[in-house]
Amino acid sequence: MAATDGDGDADGPVRLVVTGATGRMGEELSDAAGDREDVLVVAAVSRTPGSVAAEAAVGTHLDAALADEDHVDAVVDFTAPEATAEYAGIAAEHGIAFVTGTTGLEGHDADPLGALDAAAESVPVLHASNFSRGIAALRRAIREAATSLPGYDVEVTETHHNGKRDAPSGTALTLVEDIEAERPDLTERQHGREGEAPRDDTEIGVHARRAGDVTGEHEVLFAGNRETLSLSHSAGDRGVFAEGALDAAAALAGRDAGRYTFTDLL
Numbered sequence: 001m002a003a004t005d006g007d008g009d010a011d012g013p014v015r016l017v018v019t020g021a022t023g024r025m026g027e028e029l030s031d032a033a034g035d036r037e038d039v040l041v042v043a044a045v046s047r048t049p050g051s052v053a054a055e056a057a058v059g060t061h062l063d064a065a066l067a068d069e070d071h072v073d074a075v076v077d078f079t080a081p082e083a084t085a086e087y088a089g090i091a092a093e094h095g096i097a098f099v100t101g102t103t104g105l106e107g108h109d110a111d112p113l114g115a116l117d118a119a120a121e122s123v124p125v126l127h128a129s130n131f132s133r134g135i136a137a138l139r140r141a142i143r144e145a146a147t148s149l150p151g152y153d154v155e156v157t158e159t160h161h162n163g164k165r166d167a168p169s170g171t172a173l174t175l176v177e178d179i180e181a182e183r184p185d186l187t188e189r190q191h192g193r194e195g196e197a198p199r200d201d202t203e204i205g206v207h208a209r210r211a212g213d214v215t216g217e218h219e220v221l222f223a224g225n226r227e228t229l230s231l232s233h234s235a236g237d238r239g240v241f242a243e244g245a246l247d248a249a250a251a252l253a254g255r256d257a258g259r260y261t262f263t264d265l266l
């Protein structure tokens, strides 16, 4: 069923379908939505339903879930690149806004970035590699530092739990893009170092660590010859991502078709 112009006000809560519902983020989204008045998870989709922590319909197919519900305002997706590519197309076919936090989209065989662009021709689409407000602030600080410290070496390091599939993290790649936009002299991404590997002036170092249950940490180090500046963010739990994604979904529903960023809606 097509989306309403739901905005969480006069018509009641913004009605959401969550994909990847049995995943770490899917469960977090349902928990966070349960504590809010402005959003309601009406259906939870996962290819292996298991025990979904939502007072919602549970199914294995997004297409069927969208057809079954009276109305849906947005799909919120935290899955995997191939699933995101498929789900973006299904949301667009149903005329429903699509919010995704899935990372590892760049260069994937399923062309999820192309699928998001195609969906955005008919519905509002928002992809963010990180839905925490702290990372949004870090991005602003990093751009300022990158312009203020010309010629400084830059190294980006991220740490995540041992269940993460993609490396480096989507957030780390976003931070690298932000730095590259301010520092066109940094043309090489150096992913780790091994053996004889002297540093080149054109490098941004990018380092990924995987350990235990770390939710997500990002650090950007700017180093000159006599000083260093380190800017970092640590997520305490996945609730910060879930709250940001729900805020984004509530703000995106009812907007014109097109691509949106998290910062557009903050």
Ligand SMILES: NC(=O)C1=CN([C@@H]2O[C@H](COP(=O)(O)OP(=O)(O)OC[C@H]3O[C@@H](n4cnc5c(N)ncnc54)[C@H](OP(=O)(O)O)[C@@H]3O)[C@@H](O)[C@H]2O)C=CC1
Residues within 6 Å of the ligand: 019, 020, 021, 022, 023, 024, 025, 026, 046, 047, 048, 078, 079, 080, 082, 083, 100, 101, 102, 103, 104, 128, 129, 130, 131, 132, 166, 170, 241
């Ligand atoms: N933007 C942000 O703020 C954040 C982004 N993320 C990103 O979100 C994504 C999910 O993270 P997380 O919840 O930790 O991952 P999990 O592995 O815990 O969950 C992934 C979910 O997606 C489902 N899934 C995986 N592959 C497919 C597929 N091919 N078709 C359908 N469903 C599929 C899984 O189902 P099944 O159980 O059957 O495998 C599971 O329900 C990652 O890309 C991660 O980097 C994570 C946190 C914050």
Ligand SMILES: O=C(O)C1=N[C@H](C(=O)O)C[C@H](O)C1
Residues within 6 Å of the ligand: 103, 129, 130, 160, 164, 165, 168, 169, 170, 171, 172, 215, 216, 217
């Ligand atoms: O997989 C995760 O957990 C996270 N993924 C995102 C990323 O790749 O940047 C965001 C966050 O750091 C947690």
